[in-house]
Amino acid sequence: MAKNIYLWTGNGWGKTTSALGVVLRAVGHKKKVVMVQFMKGRKFIGEFKARTRLKPYFEMRQFGKKDFVNLKKPSESDKKLARKGLEFAKKAIKKKPFLLILDEINIAAAVGLLEVNEIVSFLGSVPKSTTVYLTGRYAPKKLMKRADYVTEIRAVKQPKISGKGKIGIDY
DSSP, X not given: OOOOEEEEESSSSOHHHHHHHHHHHHHHTTOOEEEEEEXXXXXXXXXXXXXXXXXXXXXXXXXXXXXXXXXXXXXHHHHHHHXXXXXXXXXXXXXXXXXXXXXXXXXXXXXXXXXXXXXXXXXXXXXXXXXXXXXXSSOOHHHHHHOSEEEEOOOSSOOOOOTTOOTTTTO
């Protein structure tokens, strides 16, 4: 089995940012990258705006609403969007991208938007030539066990952000 599943979790900032760093590296080497953002539908964030500048090597799709998901009681529409995201990822791996990022899939699984066993099964179908990054807080233990690399990001010091945060840094 290839060592190609990386998982980033924890309550600190930087999980998606780390994944975007490897996007930049891969695109710099003219490698195909697909990023699926679960639970995100905000078009004003920097990575969404930059996606067209990284074509033809980078493709990003969002499967979420503009508003945040109620983590204690996700809506049926949130669940449907997450399912669409996973179905998109299943189609995307058939093209064997160099890198597939499943952004916020950990928390999507943790709050019940997706079934953990289905994600684990999906990861088993990923071609050895594709590296997968899983990001998001509250990674379920089954996903951490399946991953080849697990990194937990912990905030040592983190001020409270008022409003949206700083453009270009926080979004």
